[in-house]
Amino acid sequence: MFENLQAIGVTDTDKIEKYTLRTEGAYDILKIYYKRDKREMFARSEKFKYPRQQKRVKVDSGTGKYMNTTEIAPTLRYVIEELDAIAKREVKETDVKKKILGDLRHLEKVVQNKIEEIEADLEKL
Incomplete structure (x- = not known):
């Protein structure tokens, strides 16, 4: 059902509690947190590193100047959509x-x- 999560090795989708996403340099860091079992002291988590997609964008059509920019990778976008569906994340x-x-x-x-x-x-x- 969650093909993109399974592609990165996440198989315990029913235990996912939340996730965080941050940018460090040219990478997006996705961290998935799992629900803690009673016998565990700390919650388990997994970290995934995705390179940001490089793009050249025209900033001035009169002079034809371009600027390099980055954006989230498409594969990461699909993973986040699946995580949102699982975690039923409320936008706060x-x-x-x-x-x-x-x-x-x-x-x-x-x-x-x-x-x-x-x-x-x-x-x-």
Whole structure:
């Protein structure tokens, strides 16, 4: 029934609780969360990485200038449609301030990890 989810290896569709989708650089990161069993301490999740589709768009028809842009991959779009049908996701108005603060905290962690990685590489030299 859910061909696109089965194509990426998701077979336990009745246990899907929610999903998140974010963009990091030239990739879209899809994370699927499953319902937690009573004996499990943490909920199980799977992460999938999709490259963004590259497009050239004409921005000025008078001068013929083009601009490179990216958009979500078509295969990911089909997977999201199936996930919406499964999770019966309600579109909620999220507090913009909370979303921005969450994104900022995530960025801080990513940058800190990268700094530590570079410092470790420098120590090896």
